Amino acid sequence: MSDPFVVIGGDAAGLSAASKCKREDPDREVVVYEQSDWISYAHCGMPYYIKGEVDALEDLLSLSPEAVESRGIDLHRRHEVLGVDPESETVRVRGPDREFEQSYGDLLVATGAHALTAPIDGTDLDDVFTMHHMHAAAAVRAFLAPPGEEVDAFDAGYVDVDVEAYHSRDPPETVAIVGGGYVGVEMAEAFRARGLETHLYQRSDRPVPPFGAAVGDQVAETLADAGVDLHLGTAVTGLEGNGRIERVEAADGAVDVDLALVGIGIRPNTELVADTAVACGDSGAIVTDEYGHTTVDGIYAAGDCAEMDHVVTGEPDWVPLGLTANRAGRAIGQTVAGDPEPVGEIAGTAVLKAFDLECGRTGLVDHDAAREAGFTPVSETVTAGSRSGYYPGSADTTVTLVADRDSGRLLGGTIAGEDRAAIRIDTLATALDGGLTVAELERLDLAYAPPFSPVWDPVLVAAKVLGGQLDEA
Template sequence: MTDPVVIVGGDAAGLSAASKLSREDPDREVIVFERGRWVSYAHCGEPYFVKGEVDELDDLLSLSPAEIDERGIDLRREHEVVAIDTDARTVSVAGPEDSFEQPYGDLVVATGATARTDPIAGSELTGAFTIHGLDSAAAVRAMLTPPDEFDVDDLGGGDSLDHELVARYGAMAPPETAAIVGGGYVGVEMAEALDAWDVDVHLFQRSALPVPMFGEAVGETVADHLRERGVDLHLGAEVDRVLGEDGRVTGVRCEDGSTLDAELAVVGVGVTPNVEIVENTPVELGEGGAIAVDEYGETAVEDVYAAGDCAEDHHVVTGETAWVPLGLTANRAGRAIGRTLAGTPTETGGIAGTAVVKAFEQECGRTGIIDADEARDAGFDPVSRTITAGSRSGYYPGNEETTVTLVADRASGRLIGGSIVGKDRAAVRIDTVATALEGGLTVDEVERLDLAYAPPFSPVWDPVLVAAKVLNGALEE
């Protein structure tokens, strides 16, 4: 009998692989080891749970352990895979009661990523959070809720929730001031969430603009908008320490010595792939530090796959590998690997680095290569133009300024990336650009796309078309 498929990690990639495999090949044994108690949850929903727009933690679970069981998947929570022996084809598992060796026929490493705290001393203080995981999100919401209104049962989460942790935060007085360290996804989303609790929000960003991965035009719009919405924005300000007293957060300190008093700190300075368990194996890492895989998600070791935030992908624009840990591609790669293991070789699909984020009312999107240095490193001669156009016909109510940046390679005229920001349907418009990247379209072709027009939804020339017209003009110069 074939040894089971062993999957390390019970979140997006791991459970997508397990679900697809169990559906397509119900007879194949599948074991998923998850080191924590939470499985199959929506990371991206955490800020909205903190804000209170999402009521309960259970709302953020895609599949309950019971549903996973119904699919015939043997899920073992609180089981940590601590080592892999690719010669013996076994993994060493530390469970709550014992440790054991588990043989595998195929192995899927889907260990995810961990929020970085290493650059910021003091991240372990009570009142400092990374918002990476549901316990962390629940603890923040507990702290924000006045103690006399707090009831742990309001949070949901059943036996997965760390009740002791949450009860401790629920008993604390709500913070008056919060310091957010890092102006990326987590930073801007948490600014909105904390603002909803009437906390005085300070956001510290090391670079000159927030959401740097979205480029300058988006960053400027978001910076203006955060200020409009009352966020105290500290740009070019590098926090090096969360300050504390008696184990509790009391503020943050910047490299220049300036400090801010705060009772709550959110540290969102990026994530790092969880690759420790492959360190002493022949499984190879890519340049980005995540696990290198081929187009089927297979690592350098036969029958060992990797997917999700711990693995690299292939970039549709550069053709090179890239590490872009995001939700869709984790789900998709897991699903493809599940299908491959069920007997139908399925490519995981390229990534374009498409991402969207909501900063209060501003919808931000980006895809492809928008940074000039990154473009040059990939062998392109980047030409970029930014325009602002309406989201609807000028005369139609609700028309909002929409700023689009498109980037092309001068020699080939090919579109290589773009960004967008605006309050009216801006985010989903980035999909037009992402699809054009996948199709390998030139800017000239993008300019002539037959996109939708009706006064309530778009002007005659969609903002993406306006940007393509202007960029095409620049390419002809």
């Protein structure tokens, strides 16, 4: 065939696109190149595998290589794409045995992102991990397992670390987490569940900054109550040891540790298109239009390496999340098959579990970001019960709403609580997608029954309070 659809990257965006294209156009040749052994795996599940709530590493795979190939997709693992030539419409590929050119009719760049370690010194020491790949998850789980506990070594031959060697060592007793974002908080729970003395370092004054002050304060309190030693407003200056990690040096002093996890963020993998006319935005991710198309004809981008338009600002943004990647990939696959489908907009909707505390966020939460986008932000934070007060199980639910003072439009919000709080963020995400004002949010006909919600859901209570402030303006 003369016009294969070539996909670079075999995870969420890449395989969603490949599968959708093949389903819609069975005669189209679809080729996927993945530089590792792993495809279609759940990054988000790794902390829960390490904690022990997920039994086997294999359980984190969404699709096996055999399942992909059964769909008629030509999958090549352990094949690294070295370069893209838009003029000849080819990519240069290095496989285990040879290097070759592959032509394409359409090309999807779905190369994901990589974990940051700079500018922290010592991240190359043994027993320092970034939780961005399954190899690290396998190693940490084995290291933490006490002698005699069976360890899933995943016998498909994918893991490139010596799992048994980690398991044969004495388990660590003290661990340092550098970074209090999603991964840091989730891994703090996993480490505490394994009985480790856990130190969490965060440069800013609160963990999970994208969730705002109200949620960040509650997360900090929850972590402290669970026995996590918090070092907030504290920069780590280096990791030290003789071959292996032995201590963390920070602004508040040194702590001896047996294991360190660095989770200070990720950056998009765009080096592959650096020498082409494919443009990258201010975020460093690839610029795309409403159909995922880049600035070069025939080349698309999706997932953690690509920007998408924000539903509130209408401007390009980079929010690397799983649903975003899957949805964009699926839309691009349909477009390439001949039926154009927009990739949709993003709101940065995310949820987080910190022990028993559930947290959610969506839209513009930070006032400075809202002002930069041309809005005049105003916000209110309220706490209300999650169920009718007389019904067992009710818990405080804290809701923060942010709106534009001039138009009354809802800009974003956060939620935290212990009783089904996180899922309530979907109401706010839907309201953002519909461009609702706070008054319109307050008038939503949300469901009520004592086991599920009070008559006035916490989201509606927050809308009432914020609406009153807007009325006074």
